[in-house]
Amino acid sequence: MRDRLLQLEQAAIKEIGFVKGKEAVIEVKIKYLGRKGELASLTKELGKLPPEERPIIGELINTIRGRIEEKINSLLTGFIHAESEQRLKTEELDITLPGRYMSLGKRHPITQVMDEVIRIFSGMGFTVAEGPEVETDYYNFEALNIPKDHPARDMQDTFYISDDYLLRTHTSPVQIRVMQTQKPPLRVIAPGKVYRRDSDVTHTPMFHQVEGFMVDDSITFGDLKGVLTSFLHSLFREDISIRFRPSFFPFTEPSAEVDIQCVICNGTGCRVCKGSGWLEILGAGMIHPMVFKAVEYNAEKFSGFAFGLGIERIAMLKFGIDDIRLFFENDIRFLRQF
Numbered sequence: 001m002r003d004r005l006l007q008l009e010q011a012a013i014k015e016i017g018f019v020k021g022k023e024a025v026i027e028v029k030i031k032y033l034g035r036k037g038e039l040a041s042l043t044k045e046l047g048k049l050p051p052e053e054r055p056i057i058g059e060l061i062n063t064i065r066g067r068i069e070e071k072i073n074s075l076l077t078g079f080i081h082a083e084s085e086q087r088l089k090t091e092e093l094d095i096t097l098p099g100r101y102m103s104l105g106k107r108h109p110i111t112q113v114m115d116e117v118i119r120i121f122s123g124m125g126f127t128v129a130e131g132p133e134v135e136t137d138y139y140n141f142e143a144l145n146i147p148k149d150h151p152a153r154d155m156q157d158t159f160y161i162s163d164d165y166l167l168r169t170h171t172s173p174v175q176i177r178v179m180q181t182q183k184p185p186l187r188v189i190a191p192g193k194v195y196r197r198d199s200d201v202t203h204t205p206m207f208h209q210v211e212g213f214m215v216d217d218s219i220t221f222g223d224l225k226g227v228l229t230s231f232l233h234s235l236f237r238e239d240i241s242i243r244f245r246p247s248f249f250p251f252t253e254p255s256a257e258v259d260i261q262c263v264i265c266n267g268t269g270c271r272v273c274k275g276s277g278w279l280e281i282l283g284a285g286m287i288h289p290m291v292f293k294a295v296e297y298n299a300e301k302f303s304g305f306a307f308g309l310g311i312e313r314i315a316m317l318k319f320g321i322d323d324i325r326l327f328f329e330n331d332i333r334f335l336r337q338f
């Protein structure tokens, strides 16, 4: 048995000496050391030996297995190393090749302007409130001093869902919702989507407004002008041309609209400003006593101003866009510019 084991070792070592590649080494390993290999079949014969010889031969088998294994493993490591050296030499990395372009998403220009507006008002101490886009007739009109037969309902072409429910036409209903639940002093903005049956170069059926209002015991029209002027100076630039124009809203008295000089034509007149040289961006005024009555505020004690600005119009002026509908066509070539 001892001789046969030593012969097996010699044969294995001789064979290992001739192998030329990784696969061949693995084959030799399986042939001699595998579960059904030659060493395993000799091991099976251990049981036929006299008991006193078994541990001696058993130990010899282990030693031979160790020696063959050591030779095979060192050969295998050599082949693996040589193979990787070879790959390093042939597979060169060309670091001058251009990388794969990963295009990064960007915030939509309307979101950018919205975030900027919220940032500026937050800096002036305004908090943010939200309200539902599907509103009741009461919040969108009645509580804002626009009863059912009021001609002002025609100012905002409404998408009705039923007699009582509609898509809000402005963010002003949020004024009512906030004043019903909070007491003055209040300094609140309410950003969101609004809907009207409207479509041309300066009107879209869905657009964004930011409502703002301030209520305390001695708020004046001067505060309204001061807050809005300082907001517009931060949003555009200090020397932007602004004008306050008298207007009418049933929920404010007195009321005004604010225009900004048209940047598309520099005030000379174009299709965007309809030849006027100005673009209207917001409506505003002192909160009407009837609105205070609807939310059970004492109009003798409190006064306040409110405004509602159109985000798309501001974005048109900021980025020099001459058709509001471009913001919603989702043409990637247009959106990539911002």
Ligand code: FA5
Binding pocket: 156, 169, 170, 171, 172, 196, 198, 199, 202, 203, 204, 205, 206, 207, 209, 211, 249, 251, 252, 280, 281, 282, 283, 284, 285, 306, 307, 308, 309, 310, 311, 312, 313, 324
């Ligand atoms: C209102 O919606 C009033 N709720 C604003 C207000 C609030 C007045 C608080 C007084 C007190 P108006 O309908 O003018 O007002 O709209 C406000 C702004 O929204 C406009 O100045 C304009 O910038 C923008 N806007 C109006 N209609 C559209 C439209 N279809 N598409 C895009 N922007 C619009």
